[in-house]
Amino acid sequence: MRDVAARAGVSAKTVSRVFNDDPHVLPETRAKIEQIMRELNYVPNVLATTFRSGKTSAIGVAVPDIVDPYFAAIARAVDDVARKRGVATLLTNLGDDPARERDVLESLLSRRLAGLIVAPIGVDHSWLKRWTESTPVVFVDRSPTGLPADIFTDNDEAGGHQATSHLIGHGHKRIAYVGDSFHLSTEVNRLAGYRRALTEAGLGFDEALVASYVKDRDSTRAAVERLMALPGRPTAVFSSNARSSMLLLRALPEASVAVVGFGDFPLADLLRPALTVVDQDPDQIGLLAAGRVFERADFPKRRLKRTNVLDVTLIERESCKVARP
Amino acid sequence: MRDVAARAGVSAKTVSRVFNDDPHVLPETRAKIEQIMRELNYVPNVLATTFRSGKTSAIGVAVPDIVDPYFAAIARAVDDVARKRGVATLLTNLGDDPARERDVLESLLSRRLAGLIVAPIGVDHSWLKRWTESTPVVFVDRSPTGLPADIFTDNDEAGGHQATSHLIGHGHKRIAYVGDSFHLSTEVNRLAGYRRALTEAGLGFDEALVASYVKDRDSTRAAVERLMALPGRPTAVFSSNARSSMLLLRALPEASVAVVGFGDFPLADLLRPALTVVDQDPDQIGLLAAGRVFERADFPKRRLKRTNVLDVTLIERESCKVARP
DNA sequence: TTGTAGGCGTTATCAG
DNA sequence: CTGATAACGCCTACAA
Secondary structure (H helix, E strand, O other): OHHHHHHHOOOHHHHHHHHOOOOOOOHHHHHHHHHHHHHHOOOOOHHHHHHHHOOOOEEEEEEOOOOOHHHHHHHHHHHHHHHHOOOEEEEEEOOOOHHHHHHHHHHHHOOOOOEEEEOOOOOOOHHHHHHHOOOOEEEEOOOOOOOOOEEEEEOHHHHHHHHHHHHHHOOOOOEEEEOOOOOOHHHHHHHHHHHHHHHHOOOOOOHHHEEOOOOOHHHHHHHHHHHHOOOOOOOEEEEOOHHHHHHHHHHOOOOOOEEEEEOOOOOOOOEOOOOEEEEOOHHHHHHHHHHHHHHHHHOOOOOOOOEEEEOOEEEOOOOOOOOOO | OHHHHHHHOOOHHHHHHHHOOOOOOOHHHHHHHHHHHHHHOOOOOHHHHHHHHOOOOEEEEEEOOOOOHHHHHHHHHHHHHHHHOOOEEEEEEOOOOHHHHHHHHHHHHOOOOOEEEEOOOOOOOHHHHHHHOOOOEEEEOOOOOOOOOEEEEEOHHHHHHHHHHHHHHOOOOOEEEEOOOOOOHHHHHHHHHHHHHHHHOOOOOOHHHEEOOOOOHHHHHHHHHHHHOOOOOOOEEEEOOHHHHHHHHHHOOOOOOEEEEEOOOOOOOOEOOOOEEEEOOHHHHHHHHHHHHHHHHHOOOOOOOOEEEEOOEEEOOOOOOOOOO
8 A cells, every 4th residue: 555655655544545435535536546556566455455444244153064955045145145245255164173263263353354144053152242243143043052143043832743754644643753953943943843743643752753863875774774773763853953864764675665755855856765855945044144233233222133044845755655554 | 552551551462472372471571461461351453463464364255156066166175275274255246247366366465365276257358467476366167367376276187078978878879069158168178078079989070069058047948949840869968067067957957968077976876867977076186286376385485387278077977978979 | 625643452672 | 582673555634
């Protein structure tokens, strides 16, 4: 900037004004400076600007796993919204270690972002309080713990209920539940919905039918073997998330049990049998969360509903129809 | 920091020293300061540090589309490497407008990252030159244009040749090529491989068999209809990328033509027929690219091979066997 | 319309 | 081993 100012025979402040579209600059002065900026290939130091002003024109997104199409879709939806406002989106992977969540998030927050959207993996977010005083933080998919904050999530309980009821409607009486970890609000709620559906149908809840650590090929295989060897062998399975569904389809003996999954994913409809799913709307969640971040930033005092639950819908395909009991 | 220094009765510099593990601090002074830092919940301002030092402990990754599992895998692999070194990864979506590529990348670079990994969408990267003087930039998947730079890419030509030869081996003589845009080096090379295989087999290259704008449902449908109505109707298709493959499988009349795709994707093996693919190794690319960034950062003078081409391998499944001519 | 002074939080330098 | 001072590049406030 110094060089530009020197070459143009003006002060640094005037150069700064040109960049910030300050109207109080003579057109000719402006033209000259712009010319020299191009020549010198000058790009203002965003860092210095941010440092000085305390805010960057970027929002952060943190998700457990960027490879998961659900989170990728949320991230892209956020990016679309931010892009329209000329704001950059910085995405980061949380990984699978809850203990590192704080480090990763603070590394983002310390860049003085204009906002942060997070699908958490941790079990305590009270430490986030001091950050929320200066940066709007919006949760997606999973609720925060120990912190009041904006959250956009799916109606997991209703979805679990819908999926299970649908299988019951197809005549199944022994329905297994397959999921991964239980420290997430989503899983807890989906299991609750599953349980309620069973109870309402007078089927009763059997703990043996719950397989809760389906995370990779081995654990999936083990879970399937255990379930299939059960005295009252299940004729149907409710898979509580897309990752588990994909693993399950690989491990299940072909067309041996009916399946309904929570969460649609690419190609689910091209499988044989095509997978019946409870469809979430990650694009919508990303859209709303990004909108909320900007709304909080623009109108800090506005009172808004913190908890926002989106409806889910069942997409009936074929996998719920196989193996009628 | 000021508060901490005041409370500890030392200067700011000493506090700074404690943070930077400077050995020239009395253990008791250090203990006292650490104590007070905890009490005050002091977190150093990364921005100020970066601003001052000119380098952040973060690397950037920019990809065309984060929803594409290939790019998501690269990003996660990079993150894994960076995480082990205690470096954060900032990911960003380039989108589909080549004109915006520069803005997005400069917004990343101006944060003074320790390095940048980019799968470009643009057609000119000469402007990046001034940045590469201060920041290691490594390309992945697609080559840069107008700029010498590190690049890790698949052997696209060999892959195209392999896929096409494989179909020829199954007796096909009319093999279509389906891809998306042609301004990418990857597509150009895959087409070249396709062409070479045809020529080597004495089959000749027929421009009518090339469908180059398969980007969404409509364009895919149109392309398939055109190809199927051709006088010499193709009995096989080489799809030059995973996105096109997924679209194609949806649009193709069931089991009507043999297919080999470039790029594996989740569930490709569970489809009926299971898709035969040329397998890339995005994890490996991410790993190598991240390694190179750090190597360039640590040893600026070391001479390294710029262009790095990774081998691809054909995974034979079923889709290449249907519709034998 | 343009310029000057001061400071954002940290660290390098050099002195004590 | 510790401290004072200056500087990183920019912007706000104020002055000319």
